[in-house]
Amino acid sequence: MIKRAIVRFTGAVQGVGFRPFVYKLANRYGLKGFVLNDGKGVVIEVEGEEEVIKDFILSIHKEKPTLANIFSQSVEIFENLKNYKEFKILESVNTMEKEVFILPDISTCDDCLKELFNPKDRRYLYPFTNCTNCGPRFSITEKLPYDRKNTTMKSFHMCKDCLEEYNDPSNRRFHAQPNACPVCGPNIFLHTKDRKLIAKSIKAIEFLKDFILNGDIVAVKGIGGFHLVCDATNDKAVNLLRERKKRFEKPFAVMFKDIDQIKNYTLVSYVEEITILSSEKPIVIVKKKENTDLSELIAPDLDKIGVFLPYSPLHHILFKFVNKPLVMTSANVSEEPIVKDNDEAFEKLSYFTDYILTHNRDIKNRVDDSVVFCVKDKTFFIRRSRGYAPLPVKLPFKLKSKVLAVGGHQKVTIALGIDDKAYISQHIGDLETLASQETFEETIYTFFNIYNFYPDIIVSDLHPNYYSTKWAKNFSMKNGVKHIQVQHHYAHGLSLMADNHIKEEKILTVCWDGTGYGLDGNLWGGEFLIVDYENFERVFHFDYFKLIGGEKAVKEPRRVALSILFKILGKDSLNLNLPTLNEFSENEISSLYTIWEKNINTPLSSSVGRLFDAVSSLLGIKQVLSYEGQSGMIMEGLYDYTVKDFYSFDLKNGKIVYDSLFIDLIQDKSDTRIKVSRFINTLVKIILDVSKNFELKVGFSGGVFQNKVLLTLLMNNDKNKSFLYHRSVPPNDGGIALGQVVFNQF
Ligand code: ZN
Numbered sequence: 001m002i003k004r005a006i007v008r009f010t011g012a013v014q015g016v017g018f019r020p021f022v023y024k025l026a027n028r029y030g031l032k033g034f035v036l037n038d039g040k041g042v043v044i045e046v047e048g049e050e051e052v053i054k055d056f057i058l059s060i061h062k063e064k065p066t067l068a069n070i071f072s073q074s075v076e077i078f079e080n081l082k083n084y085k086e087f088k089i090l091e092s093v094n095t096m097e098k099e100v101f102i103l104p105d106i107s108t109c110d111d112c113l114k115e116l117f118n119p120k121d122r123r124y125l126y127p128f129t130n131c132t133n134c135g136p137r138f139s140i141t142e143k144l145p146y147d148r149k150n151t152t153m154k155s156f157h158m159c160k161d162c163l164e165e166y167n168d169p170s171n172r173r174f175h176a177q178p179n180a181c182p183v184c185g186p187n188i189f190l191h192t193k194d195r196k197l198i199a200k201s202i203k204a205i206e207f208l209k210d211f212i213l214n215g216d217i218v219a220v221k222g223i224g225g226f227h228l229v230c231d232a233t234n235d236k237a238v239n240l241l242r243e244r245k246k247r248f249e250k251p252f253a254v255m256f257k258d259i260d261q262i263k264n265y266t267l268v269s270y271v272e273e274i275t276i277l278s279s280e281k282p283i284v285i286v287k288k289k290e291n292t293d294l295s296e297l298i299a300p301d302l303d304k305i306g307v308f309l310p311y312s313p314l315h316h317i318l319f320k321f322v323n324k325p326l327v328m329t330s331a332n333v334s335e336e337p338i339v340k341d342n343d344e345a346f347e348k349l350s351y352f353t354d355y356i357l358t359h360n361r362d363i364k365n366r367v368d369d370s371v372v373f374c375v376k377d378k379t380f381f382i383r384r385s386r387g388y389a390p391l392p393v394k395l396p397f398k399l400k401s402k403v404l405a406v407g408g409h410q411k412v413t414i415a416l417g418i419d420d421k422a423y424i425s426q427h428i429g430d431l432e433t434l435a436s437q438e439t440f441e442e443t444i445y446t447f448f449n450i451y452n453f454y455p456d457i458i459v460s461d462l463h464p465n466y467y468s469t470k471w472a473k474n475f476s477m478k479n480g481v482k483h484i485q486v487q488h489h490y491a492h493g494l495s496l497m498a499d500n501h502i503k504e505e506k507i508l509t510v511c512w513d514g515t516g517y518g519l520d521g522n523l524w525g526g527e528f529l530i531v532d533y534e535n536f537e538r539v540f541h542f543d544y545f546k547l548i549g550g551e552k553a554v555k556e557p558r559r560v561a562l563s564i565l566f567k568i569l570g571k572d573s574l575n576l577n578l579p580t581l582n583e584f585s586e587n588e589i590s591s592l593y594t595i596w597e598k599n600i601n602t603p604l605s606s607s608v609g610r611l612f613d614a615v616s617s618l619l620g621i622k623q624v625l626s627y628e629g630q631s632g633m634i635m636e637g638l639y640d641y642t643v644k645d646f647y648s649f650d651l652k653n654g655k656i657v658y659d660s661l662f663i664d665l666i667q668d669k670s671d672t673r674i675k676v677s678r679f680i681n682t683l684v685k686i687i688l689d690v691s692k693n694f695e696l697k698v699g700f701s702g703g704v705f706q707n708k709v710l711l712t713l714l715m716n717n718d719k720n721k722s723f724l725y726h727r728s729v730p731p732n733d734g735g736i737a738l739g740q741v742v743f744n745q746f
């Protein structure tokens with residue numbers, strides 16, 4: 001029977017070569033009709049034998065373009081025919097509703113790479129080569145629909161050849177919005193830091209190569225912003241970069257020519273290899289090999305390193321000239337967002353670099369590189385940004401209202417909740433500086449504009465002094481939009497629920513992180529919460545300790561260790577011979593004791609992140625941090641999987657009491673590795689023991705669960721495979737916005 005069918009697809013189906021694919025497929029099956037993009041996705045109307053239509057739809061799913069991500073499909077069958085004569089690709093129809101996704105920026109595909117390095121191709125060594133399967137998307141998009149005129153490519157007019165490709169349904173570049181070539185597209189320019197032009201086009205890369213091999217630091221404009229680049233095997237160059245950036249220990253990411261080069265320097269598992277090679281090309285944290293020529297200054301004291309592969313044509317060309325691993329770190333002034341504009345680069349980066357490689361394709365949206373790590377078969381986000389944002393996360397239910405969630409204070413992302421999706425922004429960063437606060441606001445309005453969105457509700461953290469909370473309050477007052485505040489660790493728990501598609505049930509979430517503002521005004525961070533979408537109950541938490549000097553203690557593990565010594569042993573602790581005590585003079589210790597005793601700026605905390613710090617100080621590993629999470633990262637590298645025992649602790653009235661833990665630790669005469677291992681084992685034992693009290697699913701959220709050892713041990717102990725981990729958002733505060741979106745919305 002000949003029938004007519006209308007098939008609709010929603011999801012990431014525009015700008016991925018979906019229509020030309022459908023066109024070819026329909027012709028293969030001999031079906032007549034049309035395909036078009038509308039505001040919701042792709043609509044296909046076909047006429048033909050019912051059986052053939054069925055096979056055609058199945059083939060769409062089986063053979064769809066790699067980047068297409070189908071969220072939903074609907075099929076309607078009609079008896080009446082329109083007698084189409086051929087299959088056509090029709091003009092886009094704009095509807096008022098905007099449910100189409102903006103795609104993230106995708107790394108150069110293999111077909112484009114072949115052209116890039118084929119001397120006979122018209123795009124030979126052209127740094128802006130792209131097609132419907134690859135290239136910039138979100139970073140150049142100003143608004144929807146995703147058409148060239150709404151991107152920063154609007155100022156370039158396609159030449160005859162490019163236009164032909166663009167209009168040919170059988171071409172890989174059919175409706176590839178950023179399509180360009182050396183004749184009509186953008187170009188690269190190498191300048192000195194005081195704006196003198198040195199060279200352009202491929203000549204610029206030749207100069208750049210010499211500068212890099214000479215040990216210089218250069219700035220290179222990429223997809224979502226500028227990178228600072230230097231030779232990763234040159235200690236002097238890396239050291240110079242550290243001194244100029246005043247970033248003394250925080251690890252730098254390294255870009256390698258190809259996966260073989262990565263394997264020469266690191267030990268990668270199968271899952272890590274797949275992730276490194278994926279079209280998103282995130283930075284993947286992997287184990288370093290010993291004794292390579294990679295500079296030790298790249299990740300001091302750590303046994304791991306962040307690696308990634310070239311993802312833009314410019315990177316690939318650069319590696320054709322420089323066959324060495326390159327430090328590629330986001331170019332920014334400390335704590336500020338990544339630099340994206342050319343003028344901004346000359347203004348802000350001239351202190352760090354002597355040479356700046358710019359191009360004239362503007363970046364609309366700043367997007368940092370994403371960072372992930374793998375544990376067994378799972379991949380965890382540390383930062384969900386380029387390659388992933390702004391694709392939405394699908395929620396387990398439809399939201400009652402339109403929600404704007406503004407995140408917390410560190411690693412901030414914002415999210416829009418619309419129907420059954422959370423559109424989570426790229427990584428914005430810590431809202432410490434004016435520049436990052438501006439980017440925060442800019443991102444919110446960009447998302448409003450892109451998705452034609454206005455919130456019914458705005459959700460922020462509970463902390464009264466977070467910039468995001470104040471912004472939400474202000475927005476709410478000015479615009480009469482309801483403002484709700486959600487406690488930080490509860491938001492972690494909610495985000496874990498949504499991330500695992502939990503609906504009705506309550507779960508026990510272990511929320512361990514740096515610190516977050518608690519209901520009692522103390523700084524929580526070692527919490528066991530029973531969570532559902534309406535409410536939470538704090539059933540267990542680490543016994544409070546004082547942070548001597550507040551913020552100062554967050555940066556100085558020795559202060560946390562001292563405070564715990566005072567708490568457990570009182571003044572007696574001062575006679576011990578411990579690395580922590582050697583850090584202070586006798587006078588300092590007695591005045592800190594007074595401060596501790598009299599509660600002068602000593603907020604209470606239950607943070608497990610801080611307990612890691614305390615242990616690292618007591619063991620002489622790290623006394624003052626040069627970046628967040630440093631002590632935990634070093635301790636991970638010291639863990640010994642053959643150690644199975646742990647220290648003692650008590651569970652009393654909802655409190656985890658760790659006095660005996662620290663006494664055991666101080667008295668333990670084993671070497672540091674064993675003590676670190678016993679400490680981490682104790683944390684796992686605490687989780688297992690507390691969980692036994694509840695017949696609930698158990699899940700993990702908070703920055704502490706970026707610890708690979710901790711996650712590995714939990715997975716080893718999870719016989720029934722019932723533990724819940726984050727999947728689509730980071731366990732750290734980058735996932736807070738997702739939790740805020742779903743509060744009270746089920
Ligand atoms: Zn391509």
Ligand code: ZN
Pocket residue numbers: 158159160161162163180181182183184185
């Ligand atoms: Zn052209």
Ligand code: FE
Pocket residue numbers: 488492513514515516702703732733
């Ligand atoms: Fe947190």
